[in-house]
Amino acid sequence: MNTNYRILVVDDEEDLCDILKFNLENEGYEVETANSAEEALKMDLTKFHLLLLDVMMGEISGFKMAKMLKQVRETRDIPIIFLTARDTENDAVTGFTLGADDYISKPFSLREVQMRIKAVLRRTAPQQAVPAAYIGFKELKLDLNKKEAVLCGEALQLTKTEFEILRLLLENEGRVFSRAEILRRIWNNDAEVLDRTVDVNITRLRKKLDGYGKFVVTRLGYGYCFDTSVKD
Incomplete structure (x- = not known):
């Protein structure tokens, strides 16, 4: 109380x-x-x-x-x-x-x-609202409560998997995640899911992010990260 x-x-x-x-x-x-x-x-x-x-x-x-x-x-x-x-x-x-x-x-x-x-x-007593929880970069915003992604004011139609991958990378900006680590975190070690599945979802995510897709960077031989230092 x-x-x-x-x-x-x-x-x-x-x-x-x-x-x-x-x-x-x-x-x-x-x-x-x-x-x-x-x-x-x-x-x-x-x-x-x-x-x-x-x-x-x-x-x-x-x-x-x-x-x-x-x-x-x-x-x-x-x-x-x-x-x-x-x-x-x-x-x-x-x-x-x-x-x-x-x-x-x-x-x-x-x-x-x-x-x-x-x-x-x-x-x-009025119920306390769940505090807003956002992460993002410039015009890219993720609402962690509503599970929504917005880019330049427009809602992105991300799948649950795409949203969670983007969230993982954004919350750990600059850190490289291997395919195996992404599989473990997003798919919970589902044995049916292959490394290639990560690549497919990353490709779709980049397309949906339009110009911001360039910030989802591939580190050859290592994995993926969200790198805000990428230049045009």
């Missing part, structure tokens, strides 16, 4: 706020507190990943505050867990109707609160 989540506890019981803050910070969360909805609404709520809202507060109840937040684009997606001393089905229904992610009745154990928070954050 990511411990960089920021949580706001809003409750008119100062002692409860202090207890929750102390224990949640021990779990690795960043925690701030407010003793009323009015105080909380003066804060920059967009920085929080989760709100713990007491239902029964003064002028503005937790339900009313939640309704206000759900009407604003910047705050409508912030997860909310209601804390309440009123354990009735109608209150729970009201809370979930307002868009609450969970509803905890007082008195509660700190362990229960911690587990509920983890569950809500697990459900609501």
Whole structure:
């Protein structure tokens, strides 16, 4: 569980706020507190990943505050867990109707609160995108996540084998790979594949690379490499 989540506890019981803050910070969360909805609404709520809202507060109840937040684009997606001393089905229904992610009745154990928070954050935290991974040379780019090759802005129609050969050579620019080594790495020592197969795939790859094919160099008696020092 990511411990960089920021949580706001809003409750008119100062002692409860202090207890929750102390224990949640021990779990690795960043925690701030407010003793009323009015105080909380003066804060920059967009920085929080989760709100713990007491239902029964003064002028503005937790339900009313939640309704206000759900009407604003910047705050409508912030997860909310209601804390309440009123354990009735109608209150729970009201809370979930307002868009609450969970509803905890007082008195509660700190362990229960911690587990509920983890569950809500697990459900609501945005999934991290797979970081882009590119290798290439000048206008030749390989997207290692999408398994795509692009040359001068145009997608190349490479086979899986051609892509993997190009990737091997590009990732090890200047290093010479023998046919046997390429066979071992790309074909996993498939006994049915001959050395000549490497040559055929290299020839096709060079054609598809057009002017960049010259950088796929043959070192006679040794093998192949991607050599960026080749001149026109």
